[in-house]
Amino acid sequence: xxxxxELLAMGDRALASLARGEAEVVLADQRSELTRFAGNEIHxxxxxxxxxxxxxxxxDRRTGVGEVRGHSDDAIARAFAAAExxxxxxxxxxxxxxxxxxxxxxxxxxxxxxxxxxxPQDRAExxxxxxxxxxxHGVQAYGALSTTTTTTAIVTSAGIRKAATSTQAxxxxxxxxxxxxxxxxxxxxxxxxxxxxxxxxxEVVDTCERNQGATVIGPGDYEVILSPYAVTDLLEHxxxxxxxxxxxxxxxxxxxxxxxxxxxxxxxxxxxxTQEIFPFPFDAEGVSTQRVTMIDRGVCAxxxxxxxxxxxxxxxxxxxxxxxxxxxxxxxRHVAMDAGDTPWQEMxxxxxxxxxxxxxxxxxxxxxxxTVITGMTREGTFLIENGSIGRPVKDLRFTQSIVExxxxxxxxxxxxxxxxxxxxxxxxxxxxRIGRFSFTS
Amino acid sequence: xxxxxxxxxxxxxxxxxxxxxxRVITRTVQRIGVKNGVVASVELFEDEGIGIRVIAGxxxxxxGVDDLSPGSVEDTARYAVRIANASSxxxxxxxxxxxxxxxxxxxxxxxxxxxxxxxxxDKVELLMRTDEAxxxxxxxxxRECSLEFVREQRHFASSEGAVLDQTIIESGGGLDxxxxxxxxxxxxxxxxxxxxxxxxAGWEAVEAFDLPGNAExxxxxxxxxxxxxxxxxxxxxxxxxxxxAALQVHESCGHPTELDRVLGHEAxxxxxxxxxxxxxxxxxxxxxQVTMTADSTRAPGLGTxxxxxxxxxxxxSVLVDQGLFTxxxxxxxxxxxxxxVSNGAMRADGWSRLPIIRMTNINLxxxxxxxxxxxxxxxxxxxxxxxxxxxIDDRRLNFQFGTQNGWEIVDGERTRxxxxxxxxxxxxxxxxxxxxxxxxAEWQMxxxxxxxxxxxxxxxxxxxxxxxxxxxxxxxxxxx
Numbered sequence: 001x002x003x004x005x006e007l008l009a010m011g012d013r014a015l016a017s018l019a020r021g022e023a024e025v026v027l028a029d030q031r032s033e034l035t036r037f038a039g040n041e042i043h044x045x046x047x048x049x050x051x052x053x054x055x056x057x058x059x060d061r062r063t064g065v066g067e068v069r070g071h072s073d074d075a076i077a078r079a080f081a082a083a084e085x086x087x088x089x090x091x092x093x094x095x096x097x098x099x100x101x102x103x104x105x106x107x108x109x110x111x112x113x114x115x116x117x118x119x120p121q122d123r124a125e126x127x128x129x130x131x132x133x134x135x136x137h138g139v140q141a142y143g144a145l146s147t148t149t150t151t152t153a154i155v156t157s158a159g160i161r162k163a164a165t166s167t168q169a170x171x172x173x174x175x176x177x178x179x180x181x182x183x184x185x186x187x188x189x190x191x192x193x194x195x196x197x198x199x200x201x202x203e204v205v206d207t208c209e210r211n212q213g214a215t216v217i218g219p220g221d222y223e224v225i226l227s228p229y230a231v232t233d234l235l236e237h238x239x240x241x242x243x244x245x246x247x248x249x250x251x252x253x254x255x256x257x258x259x260x261x262x263x264x265x266x267x268x269x270x271x272x273x274t275q276e277i278f279p280f281p282f283d284a285e286g287v288s289t290q291r292v293t294m295i296d297r298g299v300c301a302x303x304x305x306x307x308x309x310x311x312x313x314x315x316x317x318x319x320x321x322x323x324x325x326x327x328x329x330x331x332x333r334h335v336a337m338d339a340g341d342t343p344w345q346e347m348x349x350x351x352x353x354x355x356x357x358x359x360x361x362x363x364x365x366x367x368x369x370x371t372v373i374t375g376m377t378r379e380g381t382f383l384i385e386n387g388s389i390g391r392p393v394k395d396l397r398f399t400q401s402i403v404e405x406x407x408x409x410x411x412x413x414x415x416x417x418x419x420x421x422x423x424x425x426x427x428x429x430x431x432x433r434i435g436r437f438s439f440t441s
Numbered sequence: 442x443x444x445x446x447x448x449x450x451x452x453x454x455x456x457x458x459x460x461x462x463x464r465v466i467t468r469t470v471q472r473i474g475v476k477n478g479v480v481a482s483v484e485l486f487e488d489e490g491i492g493i494r495v496i497a498g499x500x501x502x503x504x505g506v507d508d509l510s511p512g513s514v515e516d517t518a519r520y521a522v523r524i525a526n527a528s529s530x531x532x533x534x535x536x537x538x539x540x541x542x543x544x545x546x547x548x549x550x551x552x553x554x555x556x557x558x559x560x561x562x563d564k565v566e567l568l569m570r571t572d573e574a575x576x577x578x579x580x581x582x583x584r585e586c587s588l589e590f591v592r593e594q595r596h597f598a599s600s601e602g603a604v605l606d607q608t609i610i611e612s613g614g615g616l617d618x619x620x621x622x623x624x625x626x627x628x629x630x631x632x633x634x635x636x637x638x639x640x641x642a643g644w645e646a647v648e649a650f651d652l653p654g655n656a657e658x659x660x661x662x663x664x665x666x667x668x669x670x671x672x673x674x675x676x677x678x679x680x681x682x683x684x685x686a687a688l689q690v691h692e693s694c695g696h697p698t699e700l701d702r703v704l705g706h707e708a709x710x711x712x713x714x715x716x717x718x719x720x721x722x723x724x725x726x727x728x729x730q731v732t733m734t735a736d737s738t739r740a741p742g743l744g745t746x747x748x749x750x751x752x753x754x755x756x757x758s759v760l761v762d763q764g765l766f767t768x769x770x771x772x773x774x775x776x777x778x779x780x781x782v783s784n785g786a787m788r789a790d791g792w793s794r795l796p797i798i799r800m801t802n803i804n805l806x807x808x809x810x811x812x813x814x815x816x817x818x819x820x821x822x823x824x825x826x827x828x829x830x831x832x833i834d835d836r837r838l839n840f841q842f843g844t845q846n847g848w849e850i851v852d853g854e855r856t857r858x859x860x861x862x863x864x865x866x867x868x869x870x871x872x873x874x875x876x877x878x879x880x881x882a883e884w885q886m887x888x889x890x891x892x893x894x895x896x897x898x899x900x901x902x903x904x905x906x907x908x909x910x911x912x913x914x915x916x917x918x919x920x921x
Contacts (some may be wrong), residue, residue, distance in 0.1 A: 034897050035528070038705045042528035046897070047520060048505040048793040050490065065484040069507045078487060086483035089561045120502075120527035128531050142709035144896040174709040250583055251621040325482045327474060327585060361712075364832045366843050367861060367920045369626045374841050374863075376834040397832075397839055397865070401921070441839060441865060441916075 001116075002029040002051070002071070002151055004163035011155030014053065014076045021059025022098050023083075024156045026284070026323070027071065028052055034146040035123040040131040045120060055079040056324060058098060062090045063325060096308040096324065098158040099317060102288050107273045107281040112191035115167035118147040126197050130173050133201035139177030139208050146170045147192055160286035168278060170420055171195050174379055175208035181392070183207025184229065184359050184379035188418050188426070190278060207358060207380045214392035217383065223354035223410075224437040225347055225384065228417040228429035231337065233360045233375065234402045235268065235429060236421035239332045241368040243270070243294045245309035246329025254371050254403055255300045262406040265340060268295040270304060270320070270332035277334040277418060277426040282319060289319035294332065298407075306330040336428035340412030344431035347411045349387040351433065356382040356389045360398075363422070371402040374440075396439040408435040442596035443604065445509055449493050450600050452518035458495035458525070460538070461518070462599035464750060465491045465509070466792040471557070474587040475568040478576060481585075483561065490792035493518045497525035499535030505793040539777040541753050543602035548747025550610040551740060552643030556590040559644045564588050567652065574656035575618050580664045583619035583628075586652060587637055588612075589890075591902075595750075603752040611743060611902065612646045613639025613888065616656055620663040627666035627860065629845055631659045632887075633684045634828050639888040639902065640741035662846060665858055671919035672847050672862035678822030679864055679915040680815050683879075685844055686805060687887040687905035688828045693868040694726075694733050695803040695903070697837035698760050698768065699786070699894075700775040706797075711894045712835025715868070716766055718779050724766040727872030730808055730910075733761040735770055737785060737801035742904020743888040744788075744801030751796060753785035760803070764873070772798050790899035797895050802886065804906035808878030812909040815877050817853045823917055824848040824855060825862055830920075841865040843920060861920040871912060879908035 002010075007027045014025045029051045036044040053076055054067040066082025068075045123145045134141035146169070153163035169192035175183045185204035187195045226234075247253035254261070272280050272289035283289055285307055293301050305313070306321030309330060320330035348356065358380030366372040377395045384390065413431035421427050442465045453461035470486040491514060492505040502525030506517040568586050575584045591611040598604050615637030619628040632638040632650050640646050681689060697714040701707055716724070737744050737755035748754055751773055760768045769779075770786035775798065788799040816824060830843030847862035848855045884906055892901045 032897065036709075036896055037531075038708060041532040041534060042500060043706055044501060044503070044795055044797075044896075045524045045528045046503040046505075046795050047524060048492075048897075049517075050505075050507045050793055065482065067484065068487045069489050082485035082487070085561065086485060089565045090480040090483055120524040121530075124527040124531050131531065140705070142705065144709060146897065172709060176705075176708060250619075252583075252619070252626045327476050327481050361835055362832045364830050366830045366863060369624075370921070372920055374830065374832045376832070376839060378835055395834060395839075397834075397841060399841070399863075399921075440841075 001031055001149060004151060004153065004165055007151055007153035008155060008161060008163050010071060011153050015155050015157060017080060018157060021057060022157045024056040024098055024154065026054040027153045028150060030148065030150040032148040034144055035120065035127055036144040037127050037131060038142045039140045040135050042124060042127060053079045054323065055083040057083040057087045058095055059087060061095050062087045063095045064090060096311060098156050099285050099287050099307045101159040108275055108279040109164045109281060110166045110168065110190035110278040112167045114191055114193045115147050115169045116149045118192050123147065129197045130201045133205055134175050137205050137209060139175045139205060141173055141175050143173030154286035156286060162282050162286050164281060166280055169195055171197065171200055173200060173204045175204045177208060179213040181208050181212040182379040183211055186419065188420050211380050211392040214394045217393040219396065219439045219441050221436045221438050223351055224434050225351060225354065225356045226432045226434065227358050228419055228431060229359035230357045231429040231432050232419040232421050232427045233363045234405065235335050235337060235427050236423060237363060237365065237373050238371065238402055239335055241365060241371060243303055243332045244329040245303045245305045245313065248303055249309060249312055252369060254369060255303055257300050260299045261403050262295060262298040263409040264298045265409050265412050266295055266298050266406050267293065267338035269293045269336050270334050271336055272334040277336060277428050283321040284323045285321040287317045287319040287321060292318050304330045304332045333425040337430055339414055339416050339430050341414055342411045344413035344415055347413060347431060347433045348384060348389055351384045352386060354384045356384050366399060372399065373402060374399040397441045398438060399440045400438045405434050405437055410435050445491060445514055446596060446598035448511055449491060449514050449518045450598060452515040453493060453495045453522055454600060456519045456522035458497045458522050460496040460600055461493065462597065463491055463493045464789065464792055465596040466593060468591065468593045468791060471590045472587065473564050473568060474585065475572050476585045477583065478572055480565055488791065491517065492789065492792040492794065493521045494795065495521045495525050496536050497522045498529030500525045500528035500532050501536055502528065503795045536774060537777045538773040539782045541751065541773055541783060543599065544748065544752060544754065545604045546747065548607040550608065550641045552610050554644040556610065556612045556644045557592055570653040571616055571656045574653050575660040578660050578664050580620040580667060581618050581660045582621045586616035588614040588647060589637060589639065597750065597752055599752055605748050605752055607747050609641060609746060610643060611639055612642055612644060613637040614647045614650055614652055616652050616659060618660040618663040620667050622667045625667050627663050629659045629663040630827055631655045634845065635891055639743060639890050640886060641743055641745045642741040646741065666846055666860045669858045669860040672823060672859040672917060673849060674918040676914050677917050678819045678911065678913055679917060680819065680822065680824040680909060680911045682826040683883065683885050683907045683909055684887055685825055685828050686907040686910050688831060689842065690733060690803055690805050690905050690907055691889055692831060692833045693837055693840060694760060695800040698770050699798045700769040700771045701798040703769065704775055704778055707894065710896050715836045715838050720766055722767060725764055725873065726761045726766040726869055727764045728875045729763045730875050730878050731761055731764050731872050732806040734759050734804050734806060735784065735786065735801050736804055739802045739804065739906065742802030742886045742906065743902040744904040749785040749787045750789045751783065751787040753783045756785050758784045770798050770800065788901055790901055794899045799894065799901045800892065800903040802904035802906060805878065805908065805910065807881045807884040807908050809880050810877035811879050812883060815909065815911045816850055816855055819850045820852060822850045823859065823862060824850055838868050840868065862917060863920050864915050864917045866915055874913045874915065875910055876913055877911040879910065884908040
């Protein structure tokens with residue numbers, strides 16, 4: 001792997017070849033490995049090493065991008081040539097300038113030497129803990145353990161010069177068996193040694209064993225306890241459809257700043273500096289990422305910005321850019337919901353009749369402006385009766401407005417978990433007790 | 442390429458692999474986007490690398506690298522064997538492959554005009570004309586159109602002696618018009634949603650889309666949807682346009698016939714399937730109107746090639762024959778598990794990913810009806826166009842789809858435009874209620890460019906031939 005200094009030096013050399021105008025050079029070096037298992041055996045185990053250079057050129061209201069695999073001198077030259085060729089045809093474009101250097105950007109980075117050094121054998125040994133636990137209970141384990149190390153460097157002609165190396169370890173498991181039962185559990189951390197593999201094994205097997213012989217329950221509105229796995233889906237979809245300044249500027253966001261749309265118990269922030277959510281100090285433009293509170297005690301408080309949307313509104317970028325130029329706008333990628341003060345098991349104890357939802361599946365937007373989504377429950381849907389999680393029920397389809405659900409929150413748990421959403425961003429989610437949630441089939 | 446693959450296979454064999462194959466891939470992608478009258482992006486991506494797959498100690502190992510120097514390739518081959526050996530210590534069952542001929546050959550997508558030979562200026566000019574045609578309606582706040590071109594050179598070699606070289610070329614494009622009001626946002630797309638329609642063909646395919654010629658109509662439809670009546674609710678007849686029929690085939694036939702899902706290989710992620718092997722040849726999947734095929738020889742679908750990523754030749758298989766479930770999409774390993782041979786559905790998203798079972802061109806074969814006839818013989822129902830929302834459970838039974846627009850049908854006439862339609866059902870009951878499929882004249886090949894599966898995730902380009910089709914007694918309602 002190339003280190004931070006090595007990539008920065010490479011970026012400096014690349015930038016030195018700039019003939020005119022402005023340039024942004026992004027270099028990345030990633031080593032990613034993943035061991036996958038099914039039926040208590042490893043069926044796929046893979047590793048990849050990939051590097052790329054991405055060059056964005058800006059000159060006289062024209063911009064172009066070239067991205068080439070590799071870090072050789074030839075790769076750098078071809079990336080510049082491709083960007084130059086692209087720039088030629090973009091006359092009249094509404095080009096956003098390169099951002100100026102900002103203070104900060106030296107915050108914490110999610111990194112673990114153990115994750116960086118993890119071997120196929122290390123992963124196989126951890127997988128064996130799950131498969132042996134499943135086998136001991138007569139069920140089958142499925143899942144994947146991944147380890148990733150990424151070095152990213154950004155060097156621009158405007159003076160930005162930043163680099164960071166981060167790691168991520170992710171362990172996801174499903175247990176299946178018995179009378180059509182299944183359970184789900186996951187753990188994520190920058191540090192593979194910090195993954196609670198024993199706890200993961202116990203949770204996934206326990207959920208599977210309790211989720212046997214599920215019976216049909218009719219659709220309708222139910223009070224629910226959503227686990228952090230399910231809450232993560234709600235937060236991620238709000239992020240995609242509403243928390244972006246571009247979505248507000250284009251009138252396609254539910255966010256009406258200053259309006260109370262959710263329960264006072266709901267505060268949602270984006271915090272790339274907290275150690276709890278894979279911290280990373282800068283965005284794809286090299287701008288230091290600021291903490292932004294999007295929902296403050298139920299009130300729409302702020303959205304996240306990149307340079308183009310910030311210029312539009314006459315404010316500063318919050319450091320949430322995706323690679324520029326793009327048509328998607330900025331994105332919050334370190335989302336957290338504030339914890340409440342009730343232990344989640346006490347929340348269950350206060351429900352006389354409702355559903356406990358382990359996780360959602362295949363969640364898709366139905367009407368983004370109204371934050372209506374649909375999806376299925378999966379691997380652990382249980383009836384709550386008289387304050388206890390009881391018999392399992394067959395999976396249900398829900399169709400529900402997220403904003404309405406968060407307006408009907410009764411309690412937020414004291415405990416939170418770091419999850420990875422479908423977009424593979426870290427999300428810090430509590431358990432939620434919601435008074436009414438709509439299941440449609 | 443051959444000297445690279447020989448080095449990889451030799452190194453893997455020397456390290457203890459009992460089987461090895463590798464793919465050396467060079468991929469170039471050009472993307473051009475115009476948004477609201479300006480060229481929003483012009484990007485060129487060049488990618489190159491090798492993926493090496495081995496069996497050692499009875500287990501699989503895979504490693505990929507972007508450095509094709511001799512030392513890097515040999516190290517990567519040895520690392521793939523090391524991975525396999527680590528897995529073999531956990532496993533009790535050795536991998537077994539169904540036999541496949543070791544072939545040598547070349548394949549190239551048939552194109553009239555190489556899209557990489559068309560100037561950037563011409564491509565930008567086409568998009569600017571498209572944008573201009575959408576620009577006259579102030580309610581259309583977001584106008585987007587884009588083109589994408591892909592050229593992928595794949596060199597496959599195996600320790601069994603296969604040596605296969607392929608050049609695949611894709612061309613795609615599309616437009617979206619998004620209209621907004623104080624309380625509504627509506628998007629219409631052409632020729633398909635999710636940004637573009639894409640096929641294995643050259644520039645001629647993009648010209649045939651006629652983006653500029655359809656842009657104004659699509660923009661007008663987006664504006665009309667702002668004030669259209671909500672879709673009626675109830676159990677009624679549904680007619681799907683060909684694009685939505687294609688996605689229905691993708692989700693409810695393509696995925697559940699993937700044999701790796703059936704065998705549990707995707708149980709922790711993409712899910713399993715209701716089409717278990719005991720149902721093969723006897724289960725009534727749909728009505729007699731419904732015949733579905735997997736056909737990687739059917740150009741210009743995005744699943745068209747010479748050989749799959751295990752070196753198995755492109756072919757046509759019948760998955761559903763007049764309603765009867767008859768076949769799977771398979772690989773050499775999964776086919777062996779049910780006593781068959783592979784029908785060539787192993788595909789990988791580039792050199793860095795392990796081949797897994799993917800759709801090729803999964804087609805709803807044409808029937809004998811027509812859209813006009815279907816509408817004329819419908820007392821009450823809706824005609825639904827262009828996907829907006831899609832969701833289905835992990836066994837591929839319980840689905841809910843939304844479309845960008847609908848037309849209410851009353852007494853055999855297409856009447857008013859309706860907005861926010863969604864329809865839902867259970868896969869076998871839904872296809873069992875299909876009573877008409879339009880004929881070859883209305884049958885068209887569509888591309889899906891965002892089919893996600895696998896860990897690490899892979900986005901595959903797959904094809905679907907479909908025609909308008911009609912279903913009875915379907916639950917329909919407006920999105921709230």
